[in-house]
Amino acid sequence: MIIQKQYKFYAAHRNEELTDKCRNLHGHRYGLICHFEVERTGALTTLFGDFDAQIEPHLKEHYDHGMLINKSDPLYETLKEHERRTGERFRFKEFDAPTTVENLAFTLFSEIIEMGFRLSHIEVRETDSSVITYTREDWIADNRDRSRLSGEKPSAVRE
Known part of the structure; x- marks a missing residue:
């Protein structure tokens, strides 16, 4: 059985590797739709609040009104120096790769799995018209080949 839950958070980021408008620091109201796989054990399988009790506080603490930032982005060291x-403190969600919506989906999927939930897939909405679907198969492939997160060639393919 699939249970679907929706969440949202606001966060800033930039894609420092691009040369278009997305290189500039900007923000999104991200939408997250989780598709949880659950086993039916009786008339009541899972309370929706069971998901909310873990995911909502996590998003609020680590993502909402924060900045998604690649630790290799030169802006990161500038902000840390600031x-x-x-003594001012920013809320950073640090990434080891560019803060693309694909990498955000990988990170969110990983964190939700670590909470003990089983996901079939998630949908991450970056804008009203831009949504990606990230599946368990995507997550397995990204874990198998971490070069997919950075855009580098796999080590076996490098020249």
């Missing part, structure tokens, strides 16, 4: 110099 924090050291001024």
Whole structure:
């Protein structure tokens, strides 16, 4: 059985490797739709609140009104230096790769799996007209070949 739950959060990011408008720091109201696989054990399988009790606080603490940032982005060190110099603190969600919606989906999928939930897939909405579907098969492939996250060639293919 599939149970579907929807969430949203606001976050800033940039795609530092691009040369278009997305290289600029900007924000999105991200939408997340989780498709949970559950086993029917009786008349009541799962309370929707069981999902919300873990996922909503996680999104609020780590994502909402924060900045998704690649630790290799030169802007990251600039912002960290600003924090050291001024004592001001930013909410960073640090990535080891570009903050693309694909990498966001990988990260969210991984975190939700770590909470003990079984996902068939998630949908991540970056804008009203731009949504990706990220499946368990995508997650397995990304874990098998981490070069997919950075866009590098797999080590066996490098020249």
